[in-house]
Amino acid sequence: MIRSAQTRPHLRKALSQVRALARPAVLGLALTLGQALPGQAQSFGPVIRVNDKVITGYELDQRARMLQVFNAPGNPRDLAREQLIEDRLKAGAADRFGLTADAEEVEAGMTEFAGRANMELPQFIQALSGEGVSQQTFRDFVASNVVWRQVVRGRFASRVSVTEEEIDRAIATRGQESGVQVLISEIFVPTARNPQQAAQIADQISQITTVDAFAQAARQYSAAPSRDQGGRVNWMSASNLPPALRPQIMALSPGQVTQPIEIDGALALFQLRAIQEASASRQEYSEIEYASYYIAGGRSEDALSTAAKIRAEIDTCDDLYGVAKGQPEDVLERVTLAPSEIPQDIGMELAKLDDNEVSTALTRNNGQALVFLMLCSRTPEGVPDEDEIDRNAVRTQLQNARLGSYAEGYLAQLRSEARIVE
Known part of the structure; x- marks a missing residue:
C-alpha cells in the first residue's frame, strides 16, 4: 500500500521530479494521506469546459485523489483543477498540429515515473489502485506531458540555437577551479488577475537592457519583496542557482534579461548585473535539505x-x-531533494541562503499561506574535470532550458485566449 512509511516518501520524491520536469503548478498547503477530499462524489458529467473540451467530475476527483496520495503540496482539488485545465489546453494545441501521444513514449514515461519511486510499473499501478486511483488517471497524467513535449519541440525547436561561447560560459560555472558569483535582479509579474496583460508586461521587461530600467520596472510591476530594492539580489554563487535557471542566467551578458519563466502564479524575469570569479572554490551539491513552515494569512501584517x-x-x-x-x-x-527536483521559486530563494537562514518571500495556496522557508543543509558532490564534461550534454541542457521558457510563454498565451467555463 502507498500508505506505508517506506513507500510514501518515494512517491513524494517521484512527484517532485516529474513536477520539476514539467511546469510548477499552483502550490499550497499539503494534505496528509488519510484525509478525505471534500465533495468526492464521482460524477461523470462535465464540470469544466475548456474551449471545446470538457473535464468531468470523475476526472477531477481522480486527479485530486492521485495528487493527495502523492502528498503533493497544495490543496489537491485546486491543483487538480489547474493541471486538468492545462492538460486540455495542451491537448487542444496538439490537435491543431495533428499530434497524439505515442503509446510507447507514454509507457516509457510511466515506467520511468515508477522507477523514481523504486517500483516496477505493475507494482506502482497496483499500489495506486489500492488507494483508489485508476491506471487510466495515471496514464493520462503522463500522456499529457508526452504530447506537450512534442508540441513544444515542433513549434520552437527551430528557434533554439546555442553558440560555442554560450557553452563555454555555462561550463565555466561548474568546470573551472575557482567559483563564479553572479549579481542578479529579479521581477515576478503576477498572472492571476490578467494573464494576457501580465504576459505583455513580461515581454516588454525581457527587452530591457539597462539596470536602471529593470529596477524601475521591478518597483512598478514586481510582486516579490525585493521590489523595494529595485529587484536587486545580493551576490550569490552560480552553483547555488536552480539547475534549470542557471544556464539561462549564465548565457546572459550584463544588462540582458531572461525570457519570462512561469513560477507559481507569476512570470519571473532575471537580469544579470555582474559576474565575477570568487576566491573560494566552486561547489556543486547532490542534495539540498530544507524546511517549509506554512503560516496562515499570506503576506498579511499578522503573518x-x-x-x-x-x-x-x-x-x-x-x-x-x-x-x-x-x-x-x-x-x-522538511524534505531532502536533488537541486533539479526542487521547484524553481523555492530553489531561487534557497540560492540566497546559507545553512539555517530563512526566507519569507514566498506564498502558497493562492497567496493565503506565507512560506517560512529555512535552508537546513547542502550536501556537496565532486566536480568533474573539464575534460570529462560532455559539451553536447551542456548544449542540450541549454536548449531544453530555452525550450522550457518558450513552452511556459506559449501555455500562458493559450490560457489567456481560452474560454474556461465552470
Missing part, C-alpha cells in the same frame, strides 16, 4: 509578524518541530 517572531526564536530546522507541535501535520514539510 509576517509571526514569521519574524519565529525567526528570532529558532536557530536550526530542528527547532521548527517545536514550533509546529500540536498543529496539523501538513503545516511543516
Whole structure:
C-alpha cells in the first residue's frame, strides 16, 4: 500500500521530479494521506469546459485523489483543477498540429515515473489502485506531458540555437577551479488577475537592457519583496542557482534579461548585473535539505509578524518541530531533494541562503499561506574535470532550458485566449 512509511516518501520524491520536469503548478498547503477530499462524489458529467473540451467530475476527483496520495503540496482539488485545465489546453494545441501521444513514449514515461519511486510499473499501478486511483488517471497524467513535449519541440525547436561561447560560459560555472558569483535582479509579474496583460508586461521587461530600467520596472510591476530594492539580489554563487535557471542566467551578458519563466502564479524575469570569479572554490551539491513552515494569512501584517517572531526564536530546522507541535501535520514539510527536483521559486530563494537562514518571500495556496522557508543543509558532490564534461550534454541542457521558457510563454498565451467555463 502507498500508505506505508517506506513507500510514501518515494512517491513524494517521484512527484517532485516529474513536477520539476514539467511546469510548477499552483502550490499550497499539503494534505496528509488519510484525509478525505471534500465533495468526492464521482460524477461523470462535465464540470469544466475548456474551449471545446470538457473535464468531468470523475476526472477531477481522480486527479485530486492521485495528487493527495502523492502528498503533493497544495490543496489537491485546486491543483487538480489547474493541471486538468492545462492538460486540455495542451491537448487542444496538439490537435491543431495533428499530434497524439505515442503509446510507447507514454509507457516509457510511466515506467520511468515508477522507477523514481523504486517500483516496477505493475507494482506502482497496483499500489495506486489500492488507494483508489485508476491506471487510466495515471496514464493520462503522463500522456499529457508526452504530447506537450512534442508540441513544444515542433513549434520552437527551430528557434533554439546555442553558440560555442554560450557553452563555454555555462561550463565555466561548474568546470573551472575557482567559483563564479553572479549579481542578479529579479521581477515576478503576477498572472492571476490578467494573464494576457501580465504576459505583455513580461515581454516588454525581457527587452530591457539597462539596470536602471529593470529596477524601475521591478518597483512598478514586481510582486516579490525585493521590489523595494529595485529587484536587486545580493551576490550569490552560480552553483547555488536552480539547475534549470542557471544556464539561462549564465548565457546572459550584463544588462540582458531572461525570457519570462512561469513560477507559481507569476512570470519571473532575471537580469544579470555582474559576474565575477570568487576566491573560494566552486561547489556543486547532490542534495539540498530544507524546511517549509506554512503560516496562515499570506503576506498579511499578522503573518509576517509571526514569521519574524519565529525567526528570532529558532536557530536550526530542528527547532521548527517545536514550533509546529500540536498543529496539523501538513503545516511543516522538511524534505531532502536533488537541486533539479526542487521547484524553481523555492530553489531561487534557497540560492540566497546559507545553512539555517530563512526566507519569507514566498506564498502558497493562492497567496493565503506565507512560506517560512529555512535552508537546513547542502550536501556537496565532486566536480568533474573539464575534460570529462560532455559539451553536447551542456548544449542540450541549454536548449531544453530555452525550450522550457518558450513552452511556459506559449501555455500562458493559450490560457489567456481560452474560454474556461465552470
